[in-house]
Amino acid sequence: xxxxxxxxxxxxxxxxxxxxxxxxxxxxxxxxxxxxxxxxxxxxxxxxxxxxxxxxxxxxxxxxxxxxxxxxxxxxxxxxxxxxxxxxxxxxxxxxxxxxxxxxxxxxxxxxxxxxxxxxxxxxxxxxxxxxxxxxxxxxxxxxxxxxxxxxxxxxxxxxxxxxxxxxxxxxxxxxxxxxxxxxxxxxxxxxxxxxxxxx
Amino acid sequence: xxxxxxxxxxxxxxxxxxxxxxxxxxxxxxxxxxxxxxxxxxxxxxxxxxxxxxxxxxxxxxxxxxxxxxxxxxxxxxxxxxxxxxxxxxxxxxxxxxxxxxxxxxxxxxxxxxxxxxxxxxxxxxxxxxxxxxxxxxxxxxxxxxxxxxxxxxxxxxxxxxxxxxxxxxxxxxxxxxxxxxxxxxxxxxxxxxxxxxxxxxxxxxxxxxxxxxxxxxxxxxxxxxxxxxxxxxxxxxxxxxxxxxxxxxxxxxxxxxxxxxxxxxxxxxxxxxxxxxxxxxxxxxxxxxxxxxxxxxxxxxxx
Numbered sequence: 001x002x003x004x005x006x007x008x009x010x011x012x013x014x015x016x017x018x019x020x021x022x023x024x025x026x027x028x029x030x031x032x033x034x035x036x037x038x039x040x041x042x043x044x045x046x047x048x049x050x051x052x053x054x055x056x057x058x059x060x061x062x063x064x065x066x067x068x069x070x071x072x073x074x075x076x077x078x079x080x081x082x083x084x085x086x087x088x089x090x091x092x093x094x095x096x097x098x099x100x101x102x103x104x105x106x107x108x109x110x111x112x113x114x115x116x117x118x119x120x121x122x123x124x125x126x127x128x129x130x131x132x133x134x135x136x137x138x139x140x141x142x143x144x145x146x147x148x149x150x151x152x153x154x155x156x157x158x159x160x161x162x163x164x165x166x167x168x169x170x171x172x173x174x175x176x177x178x179x180x181x182x183x184x185x186x187x188x189x190x191x192x193x194x195x196x197x198x199x200x
Numbered sequence: 201x202x203x204x205x206x207x208x209x210x211x212x213x214x215x216x217x218x219x220x221x222x223x224x225x226x227x228x229x230x231x232x233x234x235x236x237x238x239x240x241x242x243x244x245x246x247x248x249x250x251x252x253x254x255x256x257x258x259x260x261x262x263x264x265x266x267x268x269x270x271x272x273x274x275x276x277x278x279x280x281x282x283x284x285x286x287x288x289x290x291x292x293x294x295x296x297x298x299x300x301x302x303x304x305x306x307x308x309x310x311x312x313x314x315x316x317x318x319x320x321x322x323x324x325x326x327x328x329x330x331x332x333x334x335x336x337x338x339x340x341x342x343x344x345x346x347x348x349x350x351x352x353x354x355x356x357x358x359x360x361x362x363x364x365x366x367x368x369x370x371x372x373x374x375x376x377x378x379x380x381x382x383x384x385x386x387x388x389x390x391x392x393x394x395x396x397x398x399x400x401x402x403x404x405x406x407x408x409x410x411x412x413x414x415x416x417x418x419x420x421x422x423x424x425x426x427x428x429x430x431x432x433x434x435x436x437x438x439x440x441x442x443x444x445x446x447x448x449x450x451x452x453x454x455x456x457x458x459x460x461x462x463x464x465x466x467x468x469x470x471x472x473x474x475x476x477x478x479x480x481x482x483x484x485x486x487x488x489x490x491x492x493x494x495x496x497x498x499x500x501x502x503x504x
Contacts, residue, residue, distance in 0.1 A: 030361035054359045068366050070425050112363070114427060114435075116247065137269070155367070155433075157334050158244075159360050161265075165245040168261035176268055 005199035009044065012196050016095035023092060024193055025102035027167070027174075028136035029160025036182035037136065037189070038100055044186070044198040048098035053084035074113055078106055082124055089128045096195065102130050107166030112159060117169075125170045133167050133174040134189050213325035221321070222294055224284030225267075226260045229253050241332040266327045278305040278312075279320045340437050340445065342375045343368070370422050371433055377418045378446050381411040385447035392491040401495055405488035408449075410473040413464025415443060420461060450490050456483050 016022070026048075028034050041048040057080045061069055069077055085103045106121050138160050167174045175192055177185050187197045216233040223231060229252060236242065237255045245258040267285050270276040277286065282301035284290045289297055302312035355361055388404045396404075419439045426432025434442060443449065452460075459480060467473040477484065 030356050030358045030364060034358070035356065052359070055357060058359045058362065068370070068425060071427055109360075111245070111247075112360070155364055159364065161241075161331070161334065162245065163360075164265055165258065165261055168264070169247060169257070173264075176265075 005196065006044075008196040009046070009198050013046065013095065019095060021092050021094055022096040022193070023089065023099060023102075023130045024096065024189070025099045025104075025130045025133045026136065026189070027101050027105055027133065027163055029138055029156055029163055031139055031156050032136040032160065033139050033179070033182060033185070034100065034136055037177075037185050038098075040182045040186040041098055046098065046190075046195075047095060049088055049100045052100045053088065054081045054101070057081050057084065071113060071115070074109075074115065075118070078109060078118070079120065081109075082106055082121060086124055086128060096193070098189075099130065102133065103128055104133075104167045104170035104172065105163055107169050108159070108163035109166075111162045111166065130172070132193055133172045134177050134192070135164055135167070135174040136177045136185065137179045139179045213328055214322055217321050217325050217328070218318075220263075221282065221297075224282075224292070224294070224297055225263060225290065227256055227263070229256045232256050232259055239328070239332045240335040241328070244335045262328070262331060263324075266324060266331065269327075270324070271327065272323060275305050275316070275320055275323075278302070278316070279324065282317065282320065283324075340434055340442060342379075343371060343433075367426065367432060370418075370425060374415075374418050374422050374434065374442070377411065377415040378442065381408065381415045381443075381446040384408040384411045385449065388491055389447075392494040395495055398492065398495065401491055402488055405491055406474060406484070407470060409460060409477070409484070409487050410464065410467075410470050412443070412446075412449060413460035413462075413473060414468060415446065415464070416457065416461035417465035419443065420465075450487055452483075452486065456486065459483060 026034060026037055038048060038050065042050060057077060058069075061073065061077050061080075065073060082103065085101075085106075088099065089103070103121070103124050107117055107125075110117050110121070138157060164174060177188055180188070183200065190197050212233075212235050216236050219233065220227060220236075232252075232255075236259055237252065239259075239262075241262050242255055242258045243249045245261060246254040247257075248254040263283070264285060267280050267283055270279050278301040280286045281289055281304050282297050284292065284297055286300065286304075289300060298313055298317070299309055301317075302309040305312070305316065307316055355365055384404065384407050388401070388408050391401050391404055416439065419434075419442050422432070422434060423439065426435045428435050459477070460483075463473050463476040467476050
């Protein structure tokens with residue numbers, strides 16, 4: 001049973017390689033459990049973007065500046081992140097692929113800092129369209145004292161809502177993924193895009 | 201839930217949402233209740249909060265999000281149909297949407313309209329109120345501290361998480377500097393009131409000026425990073441208001457404030473600050489004079 005179900009998933013991945021590209025975004029605020037879902041995708045050999053390009057670019061900018069990014073630095077950072085997302089998008093030619101955040105996350109980023117979306121972002125959003133957007137509902141960690149150490153839950157929630165709003169602004173109708181285990185969420189996502197679920 | 205539900209009987213949210221039912225979603229520009237468009241949840245999400253169309257777009261997104269996450273599974277599909285969110289229901293009449301909603305939850309239409317619909321609208325109003333609470337402006341207040349966890353916390357590898365952590369760092373620095381100035385000002389007030397030695401009061405006044413400069417520099421750095429309109433906890437506060445939280449300080453001109461701020465930024469240590477400000481005799485006198493005057497008055501009072 002396990003083998004046949006996983007065979008079906010492998011067959012679906014292979015068959016999709018001869019078909020036009022389908023792109024699915026997985027997004028959400030910090031503490032939404034995104035990395036766990038991405039890890040599940042990787043574990044089952046489902047094509048996906050492993051790391052969010054923003055992380056490395058952010059590290060590079062901080063290193064170059066020798067300090068925290070200020071308002072005047074954030075445009076340059078955002079432009080570079082946008083370029084990376086576009087390259088990822090264009091690089092994918094066949095089959096389905098999951099993305100660790102997408103171009104419209106930049107709307108949330110800009111709003112986060114009180115900036116208006118750039119012309120480049122607006123243009124990229126019109127040209128590069130994803131097939132489905134999955135928003136991971138925040139994991140309820142309100143009672144988790146660990147969370148309070150690095151950021152208040154209130155601000156985590158604000159960031160999350162701004163990211164969701166960004167996708168609406170970009171003209172998407174996101175699918176909300178309930179706050180459950182990574183396995184459940186992966187199954188939920190795959191069912192939504194009609195890809196066979198892995199058997200565990 | 202973080203808060204108890206308020207009594208929404210008299211709340212405008214419920215009546216505003218009920219009035220939206222006539223046309224359903226999406227809300228058209230010019231048809232939205234101005235009160236709904238003024239909710240912080242809407243303003244914060246609008247691309248241009250000054251533009252009505254942008255606020256209407258944000259309101260539509262908020263309502264769609266709430267309907268998609270409606271927290272009563274039995275009625276989730278019904279409430280979406282009622283507001284016209286279900287496929288094929290946008291633009292249909294209220295009667296048609298109500299029929300679809302009643303069918304989705306297995307009720308007779310009449311019963312649904314009289315008994316179920318008001319409760320669904322009330323529930324949605326409560327969700328909207330909760331959502332807005334998350335974006336409510338909070339007065340400047342020091343972050344609440346809690347006991348450190350037993351296990352080392354894990355910060356996610358996520359740029360948004362890093363930014364939030366950076367914000368917490370800078371916020372903590374501002375409050376640390378603010379309380380440091382407060383401590384020095386309290387000491388200075390007490391020394392002046394007790395008629396302490398003149399040189400001791402001057403020395404304490406210089407310490408306070410140093411802390412004042414450092415705080416000004418930290419506030420400026422914070423507001424540079426998190427300007428008004430952004431998400432920063434202190435983004436809407438003015439530097440003067442923040443500094444005033446530490447206690448009373450003499451009123452200084454812009455030039456004097458700039459000099460103290462510059463010295464506070466370039467010299468985080470007291471000795472370096474004193475050397476940098478050594479030539480600023482007039483400024484030093486203007487800063488210390490109120491406490492020295494107070495000390496003299498106290499002296500006279502004591503003598504009398």
